[in-house]
Amino acid sequence: MNRDGAAPASIDDVMTLLAERRYIGDRPLATSIYLSLQLGKPLFIEGEAGVGKTEAAKVMADVLGARLIRLQCYEGIDLAHAVYEWNYPRQLLHIRLLHETSDRSAAEKQIYSPEFLLRRPLLDAIDNHDPVPPVLLIDEIDRSDEEFEAFLLEVLSDFQISIPELGTITAQKPPFVVITSNRTREVHDALKRRCLYHWIDYPSLDKEIAIVRARAPEAAEGLAREVAQLVQNLREMELYKVPGVAETLDWARSLAALGATSLDPQLVDATLGAALKYQEDLIKARETLPELVARSRGGGGSTPLAPAGQSPSPGAPPRSGGGG
Ligand SMILES: Nc1ncnc2c1ncn2[C@@H]1O[C@H](COP(=O)(O)OP(=O)(O)OP(=O)(O)O)[C@@H](O)[C@H]1O
């Protein structure tokens, strides 16, 4: 399905447009975005927590000049929260008001009209009349259950939603769909097959410095570099939950707010909670803090302080690299 919106003309174009919005994307991501726009296919972005998946969708909406419609998934999400729901209180009230004046079947017809419909994100995205088709962000799909995923598969195959009382609604202009997952569970192949897949890894040191410079400009250049290096070093430790980019930004902002222009063990200790969110991890990091800070100030990664950890959460799938 083709879209009418003003799509970027090339991969380079996508890269420029992302950069203009201070999103530090690499060429593989720009390629995935470009292709999913060209092919009219949903973009499935997977990656660790806080690596910029949701932000990519937000920035895309801005690039396209499109409305962002966000469906936040969670355990137990159902159609009433994702698609539509009848506004029962309003229907009841209406029936009461009609009681004396109208016959029963006419009243029923009235209360099942669009004005009594509560439109949730999926219906909103399919039944859109926007000049530029919206960006539909289906965020953290791995939190929803498999029945919901099966339903999504149906919606994404034909961009249709049927409402028994009203009929089938078909998208005139299909939304640009971005699906994200933190990979707390595997998403079904059938859904992935509908999409172009892209994995966002933890950023390289240079990329992370660039992100801090772009998103936390209040942090001095030296501080930005050292914080990024510090986070990279923490990621090499065997922690329960290693920090993502969101944590790097919070940490740089926290240190800058305390007046730091460079890493200092005391300030790092005081602000460690910006990066690590588990007591066990805080203890582990504090055990080697002076060394960790010294290494990060030296701008070095060298040997890991603890054996490189793989899976931070028990049972989580292994981290993998590469984009698509
Ligand atoms: N490449 C990037 N360029 C600019 N900012 C970034 C980038 N990656 C991450 N960020 C910033 O890091 C923060 C976290 O990003 P985001 O919320 O998109 O992560 P996420 O992958 O969706 O995480 P989660 O899985 O926790 O939802 C945001 O403030 C975002 O602006």
Ligand SMILES: [Mg+2]
């Ligand atoms: Mg997110």
